[in-house]
Amino acid sequence: MLRYSIKRLLQLIPVALGVSLIVFTLLHISPGDPVKLMMGENVSQEVWARTREAMGLNDPFAVQYLNYIKDVFLHFDLGESYATKQPVLQEILRCFPSTLKLTLVSMLVATVGGILLGVISAVNQNKGIDSVINVLALVGISFPSFWLGLLLILLFSVQLGWLPSSGLEGWQGMILPCTVLSLQSIASLTRMTRSSMLDVIRQDYVRTAKAKGLSAAAIIFFHEVKNALIPIITTIGMDFGSLLGGAVLCETIFSIQGIGRLMVDSIKRRDYPVVQGCVIFIALACCLVNLAVDLLYMVIDPKLKKKKTEE
């Protein structure tokens, strides 16, 4: 188990390199001159040339990339923001807590809510409550989250005045952003849990359990849920990524100073080092969460544990 964890951690290295290469290339080919972006359009020719040399912009692409990589991995230095002249990492770390708070709470809400609704729905297959949950889930995955956000603000902040329309302060402040961010995940998890449960209900061992004389409730809780959750857990890990993506929208709607908002603002300001840093940072965060989920997965599925540790 420990060896496997270490192995998986080591596997993160090529992923991190790949991500940084993709992002670095993308921003390298983007239009606009970095020096002019940094120092303004009317910088003198001489200063321009000097800064370019100093920043290593005249080096070949490969050298620039390697230098960047060296800074990132050896010194945790993601460069410096053009706009604020602050180290990028500092900017990111300033914004990250809000994003983390938002996404983790949403993930928790989505996981608990989605699995619960999915189980309820599957157990009452083809009954009234199942249809209601099905319809809600379908509507849920079809709802554009930014639109939902606006509608909720309209209702709860503007009309009723119950909840704040911006920020993440206090539990009242969390309600709207987390609802908006988790809705899609709740809906898709509900659907997945339901179909996974229905798959498991068809399995032979559920019939065996029934033949032993177990009650329906005991079968659901001791035999079905655990096995049904095995495929669900992987999707939760993947979901974290889409939650981070969704956080960009959510932070914009509710004016939250998070990493997504930082990224969008930086794009508009053409502050490329920050964009670069954000993408790499988020990709690594996703990988780590996926790794954590994978390890959790092994704890639940004994077959996998054996297979993976033997490899």
Added chain:
Amino acid sequence: MQKKKEREGEKQSQLRIFWRMFFKNKLAVAGLVILILIILAAVFADFITPYYPEEQNLQGAFSAPSAEHWFGTDEFGRDIYTRVIYGARQSLIIGFGAVLVAMAAGCILGLISGYYGGAVDAFLMRVMDIVMSIPSMLFAIAIVAALGSNLRNLLIAIALSKIPNFARIMRASVMSVKQMEYVTSAKVLGVNNIRVILEDILPNSFSPIIVQATLGVAFSILTAAGMSFLGLGIQPPTPEWGNMISTAKNYIRDFPYMTIFPGAAIMLTILALNLLGDGLRDALDPKLRY
């Protein structure tokens, strides 16, 4: 004569079973009908809208929905109904275009990866893992940031972020079809690799892709709208649902209807696609057939 008819009926029956299953699912049919209506509206937008989408009328700005302006007008007095209908064009082009590109590229990669296996497979899947480790929304944002925001770049961005999805599904499907004994027996008969791929593997591994494509269109439309909402997608004054909501956001306290209609249009489209996708999946699933 009658016998021949019967035989022909049997001949297509696999497709017919599929359609019968599909048409039994009323929600799926509803999804298909809504989608067709939306596509028709987008194509014939010129004929079904009373105004031009970018026609300004500052005196008539912010008028509430009325007989003259069904969905009201925006801050420049443009007719929102007209803009919503024209907005469908952008969304559908991006949705279907991105999925077509992603599907073509993904299927080829998945096919190669799944059929040949080994080092090629390992390399391709590693690359896919890397791309997938960036949340697709962020990946699209990064690409648009680099290339600039317009319809073409948005389409490319979304297509690129979707490729790994298709590649993985295709690979898994090819790998399971490859194990089938009819593939082995084709090889034993001496059929060459290319014919085996084209005649045996591709047609039989395509059905999960169809479902994924339908859901992919929905996802692409949502992403595109979200990007436009952030100001990173299609720029005003071109009507697009996402950027319409983005503008409307500023007037939400006083003129909420400006937000409602474009949002409802997105939702209706996505809902239709999801219904269609569910129906296709159920109809293609052999497990549910018996």
Added chain:
Amino acid sequence: MKTGEILVELNDICEYFSVGKKKLKALDGINLTIRSGEVLGVVGESGCGKSTLGRVISRIYHPTKGQVIYKGVVSNVPRRTEKEHRLTPKQKKEYCKNVQVIFQDPYSSLNPRHTTRKSIIRGMEVHNLYPGHQEERMKELLQMVGLPESAADRYPHEFSGGQRQRICIARALSIEPELLICDEPISALDVSIQSQIVNLLIGLKEKLGLTMMFISHDLSVVKYICDRVVVMYLGTVMEVADSQELYRNPLHYYTKALLSAVPIADPEVEKKRHRILLNGDIPSPVDAPSGCTFCSRCPYADELCAKERPQLKEISPGHMVSCHHLDRIKENETKEEAYATV
């Protein structure tokens, strides 16, 4: 080629698959011959490698070690040594034409998107046989396997398992192979359908003068159709003999146990039978014993068996057994018989 001559020769065939870090030895040193015109039965339990053997002979797999020699020509060798033996693409294709396979699962062995016509004609197209007369040839084949002509335009899912197996047979015979490998062709079918297919195969074999390799776990069916039988266990050959001889006078303890384990549909016989119950399970081929593969379940096994693999020795003409302790087994049996008569 005259009946009785050697058609296929297997020289020390090994087939290893890697499972994680371990090696699964599906076949471990197989030496066999198939003579022209005979029906060779291959029997054994799951994991014994009988299907893998069929797949090596039909070139679906390359062996890890060893050679398949077909009519004196080296035809299947490990992939990396293919160049040394100068196997040209034309030769490979020619080999496909000569050796055909029928698989176990009639549900997955037909492409669901091909009509029967397409399935059958495809082979003729590939090998350019019967140009211009393929349609007639297809009809002839359908009739030969007992299907109506109207079957030509239908898709696999419209047929039952038995009918599909008939289509598979027609497809395999369409290119007039010399050797037909039947890989458990009837085990997925019901008893009443099994007999239809068995009789069809026997009829076709006589009519077309085919050589057949019949892989099965059903010992009674093998007895019914095969001339010679190979008994396999965990990737090695235990015993080879003419069918009559093997069933009357099994020498290897595993063969004895296997035969005695087959239930016979006659309660009178069942009550009187002495059944040898083997201990334990069949080990996984991943950790097969290094000596005699059967030593973990054999009551006669000793240190020698655990250390050294017995060679296949000819005991009487055509009857080959690989066992270190044939004498002891025989001795013990005569004793038991003596007790029984007393």
Added chain:
Amino acid sequence: MDKELLKVEDLEVSIQTYRGEVQAVRGVSFSIRPGEVFSIVGESGCGKSVTAQTIMKLNASPPVFIRKGKIIFEGRDIVPLSEKEMRQIRGRDISMIFQDPMTSLNPSKKVGKQIEEALKVHQHGHRKDMWNRSVELLRLVGIPSPAVRARQYPHEFSGGMRQRAMIAMGLACTPKLLIADEPTTALDVTIQAQILELMKKMKEREGNAIILITHDLGVVANMADKVAVMYAGKIVETASCDELFAHPLHPYTRQLLAAKPKLNQSRDKKLVTIEGMPPSLINPPTGCPFAERCKEKTARCAMAMPPEITLAGDHKVSCFQHQDAGISQEVCV
């Protein structure tokens, strides 16, 4: 002793499918005495498994419905019983083992726990005792080092071992009836011999009756006291095991016996083939279901279903051939 343990009367079971209603079981009657091994033999789709699962009411409803009939277990009809009442019977009075030992055990639960669970449902006692009893059961069914094995997961067991564990689970509460649905079909011959031997041994010990569902006449000959031959949802012939194999009366039984080569037969004997396929059960034929494939059919076979006649030695058969003979034979005896 003559008291019947289980009596099934005129049972009809249907399955709803999208093609239509499949009449899987069409009027099946039989009875089993305590300690008896009753075998239902037939080909796939003949309704034998549906019958077996219906006795425990394990089928999901929908799509499976009991249309008609009684299942009388120890004098009580269990068809109208509620799910809650059925739970009292399942596992305690009747238990079941299934065809595929690979999928019949929960993959994410230790084998010992799964057996323990079978005990816990119907018995009260200390947890440790229950666990010890599970280990004991595993030992009884011949699993080496049971204390270690009980803590393992099903995927660490081989096929034969899993079926042994299933048997241990089935016999945990010493049921009066064990239903074995193709218990050895998925197993190799030498393992099949072990499992059949085990089932016999356990039956001697526990004295339970067994319903053995199988397609293999060899297994029937080895195990059964009494045999019912099923075809297209109907029982066409019932007799004691010896009687059935010695004097098979129904043409289907006879041809089925002749269609499979026997190990102790010489190969000159030509295999009998039964041409054609079993009829579809969506619109089953009104006459004898076997009429279409029968080599001895007469005009009336396709018209009406032959009634079941009882001949000497409680040998029941549904065939017009024996309708007249039925009386005369009885006179003879």
